Amino acid sequence: MAQPIIEIKNLIKKFGDRTVLDGVHAVIPEGKITVIMGGSGCGKSTLLRHLIGLHRPTSGEVWVDGKNIAGLDEPGMNDVRKKFGMLFQGSALFNSMTVGENVAVPLKEHTDLSPEIIRIIVRVKLELVGLTGFENFMPHEISGGMKKRVALARAIALDPKIVFYDEPGAGLDPITASMIDRLILDLSKKLSITSVVVTHEMKSAFRIADQIIILQKGKVLQVGTAEDIQNSTNAYVQQFIQGEPEGAIPFKQTSEAYLKGLLDT
């Protein structure tokens, strides 16, 4: 595997009494696609928020491109954030701006480039996501899949080294979701971007991942290639892959726990 660009060391995050991340260790190699997976509540979204500096760890370290971001102040964190792009779950486009203006936002905010140069960059980025000619459309005039692509063009506007994707296929039909997967693969290879994708969709993970990290109850359960995960003998992993309601992952607390909870109060 390539050099690590992100290293997570013994990351613990507690919200009150609840431990959401319970000693996570993980390495994300440069220029590869890493998929972080797990069921609802496994801690994957919380982990992502640590990687982009939205949460501070209770303890542990998060190294991004040579800096422990856990100890950075806000200006320091903003410097690191310029190196990465983020594709938000709901696309998060500004509805009052055209497609082109949306893609231009990070360029206007973080650079001193002239409007003419920004306009050219926007056109190049829109071409990269297959949206040449849509510059002057408004978000409400395009489909959900196209909005995702606009959001992706915006995420790569500043030529980031790392792009984070939060559930990129959420809310899309299977064909559109697989088109977005292809785009993630394509951009990662062409632009040598490190991609970190958080998803619970197995098909998508197997299609795009160089490395898959499976989280369970705030811990890393297994790390491997798509093939490793598919061939895993771990009961939790197999249950997750198959999407079975019954198995090693308890769907609900036992009736004893329920009764104990009721009677203890």
Place this chain on the structure above:
Amino acid sequence: MKIQMNHQGDVNVVELEGELDFHSSPELRARLGELTSKQAAKILVNLKKVDYMDSSGIATFVEVFQKTKRYNGRLILAGLTPAVRGIFEIAKLESIFEIAQDVQEAISRFLNSK
């Protein structure tokens, strides 16, 4: 980034050294703007010592290309490193620009054209 401008005959040669990125490209744009505003007919940019270029670099060259075209000027980019050439390819612009192997080849192309 270092930007040096000189002449070889009637060719305006722009020598670049360092990284052409969001920070340095506005200065390059200004210097190239000096040439296009006086409608320099022959502009040669030597990229041999540029090991990194981002989208703003490519956009800067697109703009110069548009301007030179408007007044029938000619822009040749020379000495592209594989990394820089890759950026042109990703943006699907390598066939739009006139690209020479090195400065010598570019100069001889200018000479042969007239």
